[in-house]
Amino acid sequence: MLDVRRMQVLRAVVTSGSVTAAAANLGYTPSAVSQQVTALEKQVGMALLERVGRGVQPTAAGRLLTEHAAIIGKNVAEAETALADLRDGRTGRLSIRYFATAGATLVAPAVAQLRRAHPGVQVDLRLIDPDDPLPEVKKGRADLAVVVHPRDRPRDDVRLVHLLDDPYRAVLPKGHRLAAKRVLELTDLADEPWVGNEWPEGPCLQIVLDACASAGFSPDFVVDSEDYATAQGFVAAGLGIGLMPGIVLGSRHPAVVVRKVRNPEPIRGIFAAVRETSLPQPALRGLLDALRDAAAAP
Structure with missing residues (x-):
């Protein structure tokens, strides 16, 4: 394999016209430059320079390598510029995975803020529902995922950045016997028919089931x-009551009422999951800041 550094030394000799001039330009001794050219000639098995007067000129092989050295030098300079842009967050690509209810509230404003700060960064957004988006980060298929994640689960090589705690609220049909209470005990709902509104395999349903178990009952779905939205329609029709995360109740059915619950109050933690090795990226750090801003917004 040709030595790229030696090719650049040869190019310096050819463009300077002599070994002495090239040595002065490179900051080497003439002997060191000659040794580099001689070593390259041994690699290719052909003479690369020939003397002309007090200077040198390239042979056909020397001209060929000099032309390729120029191309390599240009490509290296372009690569260095591209790396600097990536390192400083001016370019790059971020793959983001999220679950549906985080989309409008967290992801949309965060991505808008990211694009203002890093307009050259491409964003690949993908909804992962009902599947858990965390494995996408663990396997390197995504740079960041917005996830529902209990605080005590092992984190492996993925960092979980807390964004917000999303408490569950009781959703009742208007006129329900419990609607007059401002705050409900979770046990108040024990004997009610329930409308299910979570994916069976998802973490959110387990949060509800665990809270009900702590209160001494299992919900009757x-x-x-x-x-x-469909679940709210069923509640409004009087088919049962629901327990839904507060983040989804900004838009609510006109025929339902929403009440706090306690003892216990089910809460789902929403996190941004990122690989530890990806954190030095400025654009990724900017996205995390934007997600925190969105989570802190009223």
Whole structure:
């Protein structure tokens, strides 16, 4: 394999016209330059320079290598510039995975803020629902995922950045016997028919089930819906009550009321998951800051 550094020394000799001039330009001794050219000639098995008067000129092989050295030098300079742009967050690509209810509230404003700060960074957004988006980060297929994640789960090589705690609220049909109370005990809902609104395999359902178990009962799901808007419609129709994350209740059905619950209050923690090795990227750090800003917004 040709030595790229020696090719650049040869190019310096050819463009300077002599070994002495090239040595002065490179900051080497003439002997060191001659040794580099001689070593390159041994590699290629051909003479690369010939004397002309007090200077030198390239042979056909020397001209060929000099031309390629110029191309290599240009490519290296372009690579260095591209790396500097990537290192400083001016370019690059971020792959983001998220679950549906985080999209409008967290991801959309965060990506808008990122694009203002890093307009040259491409963003690949993908909804992962009902699957857990965390494995996408662990396997290197995504740079960041917005996830629902209990605080005590092992983190492996992935850092979890807390964004917000999203408390669950009771959703009742208007006129329900419990609607007059401002705050409900979770046990108040024990004997009610329930409208399911979570994916069976997802972490959110388990949060609800664990809270109910702590209160001494298991909810009686009479209707299953894997969509919050549809579930609110079932509640409004009087088919049951629901327990839904507060983040999804900004838009609520006009025929339902929302009440706090306690003892216990189910809460889902929402986190940004990133690989530890990706954190030095300025654009990724900017996205994390933007997600925190979105989470802190009213």
